[in-house]
Structure formats: structure tokens, C-alpha cells
Amino acid sequence: LLAFLYLRPGLNSVYSEHSFAIYPLATAAAGGEHRVAKTSDGFSHDLDAMAAAIDANTRIVFLGNPNNPTGTIYRRAEWKRFLERVPENVVIVADEAYFEFVRDPQYPDSMEDHDDRRLLITLRTFSKIFGLAGMRVGYAVARPDMIQMLHNVRQPFNVTSLAQVAAIAGMDDRAHIARTLQVNADGMTYLEREFVRLKLPFVPSHANFFLVDVGDGRAVYDKLLRKGVIVRPMHGYGYPRHVRISVGLPEENRRLVAMLAEAMGAQS
Known part of the structure; x- marks a missing residue:
């Protein structure tokens, strides 16, 4: 949904090599172009390299933290430095599908950095810690205007009633x-x-x-x-x-x- 909302031919997304396969697929499906940043050690996101890859045509930066398939994370100091470097017109996608499993005290919870200015969106899911992968239900947290635009482009009934019941039950368990x-x-x-x-x-x-x-x-x-x-x-x-x-x-x-x-x- 984010790719269809913000990308088109001539515009690009930035993501790390060796990151979640859906980032390039979603970018291609929307007709966008790809800017792939090298990892810092062959396995970990290099947020400085990703910030440097942003140009005038960049609209989205995809960040998996922890990253799939490597399980690596970037930490709070890198994240804060990255936020300062990203232009205000670029959507920062913090994909935190596995965040519940992280025990590192320096892990940055992106929910703490939402404000009324930054185009930050946090993605989370019921597929991992809740064990509901077959239900295909997750959620996004962002500014109200961004959420409204996502509602405008999503298909109706894209989350089933059974999935909603399961998600609510999962949160209570x-x-x-x-x-x-x-x-x-x-x-x-x-x-x-x-x-x-x-x-x-x-x-x-x-x-x-x-x-x-x-x-x-x-x-x-x-x-x-x-x-x-x-x-x-x-x-x-x-x-x-x-x-x-x-x-x-x-x-x-x-x-x-x-x-x-x-x-x-x-x-x-």
C-alpha cells in the first residue's frame, strides 16, 4: 500500500541489500526505481549509507529492524543520526515485525519518535509473536493524514472478520x-x-x-x-x-x- 501510494515511475525507494524481499517487489509493482545500499558487514543495515543513497526522487526508505533474513538490528544512536539526515518529504518505514523478540537495551522503538512533522510509519504484525501468520493481519502507526491516505488506496475488506477476532484475542492472551x-x-x-x-x-x-x-x-x-x-x-x-x-x-x-x-x- 505504501509503495502504491508514494511511488511511480521516476520516483524511488531506498532499502538495504539482503533485506526483506517484499521491498523490491512492492517498489517494482508500483513502477518505482530502486536504490540499494550496501550493508556494513555483509549482514547489517548501514544507516549512514542508506541516508547517503537518498536523492531528490526518493519517496520511501524501508528499514527492517530486526532485519529479515539476517536477524540483525541497528541501534538507537544510529537511528537518531539517521532521522536527522532524512529529508522531511521522505517516508521512513520502520518495519518492526520481530520487535517483541529483541532483548538488546539499545534497540530503538520507533513508536517513540512519532510526531506531527516527520513522515514516519511503524509496521508491526500478528504473524510472529502472536503466531497468527495464516490470518495475514498487521497494523501501521503513523500521522492521521498518512493513515487516511492508506485507507484511500487499500482494498475494502482486506482484513477478514475472523482475522480481526483472532488479533483481538491475541492481544488479550x-x-x-x-x-x-x-x-x-x-x-x-x-x-x-x-x-x-x-x-x-x-x-x-x-x-x-x-x-x-x-x-x-x-x-x-x-x-x-x-x-x-x-x-x-x-x-x-x-x-x-x-x-x-x-x-x-x-x-x-x-x-x-x-x-x-x-x-x-x-x-x-
Whole structure:
């Protein structure tokens, strides 16, 4: 919706390489042009480089924090410096789908930076911490005039009544959220330890998944799939050596590790 609202041929969006695949797809669908900033270390957003990529035709900057598929974050000092550099006519999209999982005290909650001047929009979802991915429901927070324009371009009934009921129930289920956070924290600790044991390099993550270097992402994905374990190959994101592995329940994590060890042994 944001791309259709703010982009057209001759106008562009700025986003980081190795970021969420929907940013380039939405930009292309709206006829916009792409300005892709390099990462700072191969995995993390470089907000200084992204600010430098903005030109007179830039209308949107997409920022995933944590980033999908790397799980990396940018921190408060970088974010504040970025806000000072972005022109007031550029829409800053803070895509915070995984923010509930972040434990870093320097993580910047973009909700704290909304005012009546800046074109800042925060995107969040019920797909992750609430476990309602199949409902396809999320929300945006922005200035009232921006929200009204989004209403003007969205299709009617784009969120079903069942999804709305599920979202309201999810917000009331604090026990589920607390349990999910604990299961995820325990799973992250376990998987980190097992990746080290298996000598598999991984990107330290602030979300509920890991980007793991397995040598040949497509080959390992195929081997695991035949064993009934689904991971995500990352060649489409520019990481042909990697797969993305989501944290599951304890028994799922243990089975993943066992099957991954077999797959890597067969590969080597």
C-alpha cells in the first residue's frame, strides 16, 4: 500500500541489500526505481549509507529492524543520526515485525519518535509473536493524514472478520506471549550452542531465526526436506551458502539439529 501510494515511475525507494524481499517487489509493482545500499558487514543495515543513497526522487526508505533474513538490528544512536539526515518529504518505514523478540537495551522503538512533522510509519504484525501468520493481519502507526491516505488506496475488506477476532484475542492472551518469548529465548540459546558444536557459522540474531552458513544452502535445504524438516534456502537473498532456520518447540529444535548434523555429514 505504501509503495502504491508514494511511488511511480521516476520516483524511488531506498532499502538495504539482503533485506526483506517484499521491498523490491512492492517498489517494482508500483513502477518505482530502486536504490540499494550496501550493508556494513555483509549482514547489517548501514544507516549512514542508506541516508547517503537518498536523492531528490526518493519517496520511501524501508528499514527492517530486526532485519529479515539476517536477524540483525541497528541501534538507537544510529537511528537518531539517521532521522536527522532524512529529508522531511521522505517516508521512513520502520518495519518492526520481530520487535517483541529483541532483548538488546539499545534497540530503538520507533513508536517513540512519532510526531506531527516527520513522515514516519511503524509496521508491526500478528504473524510472529502472536503466531497468527495464516490470518495475514498487521497494523501501521503513523500521522492521521498518512493513515487516511492508506485507507484511500487499500482494498475494502482486506482484513477478514475472523482475522480481526483472532488479533483481538491475541492481544488479550498475555500468557501465550510470555510463553512464546521464553520458548524462543531457550531455543535461541540451544541452537547457538549446537551450531557452535557443529562448527556452523551463524549470524547473531535478535529475532526468532538464524542465518546459518551450511556451505551450499540449496543442497542442505533439499536434504533436510527429504527428512521432513523445512528450512529456507537463502540464494534469493544473495546468500547461496546459507539457510534460515526458525526456532521451534524444544523437540523440533532437537530434531532439526540431528537432521542437520546428518545432512552436513552427508555433504562433507
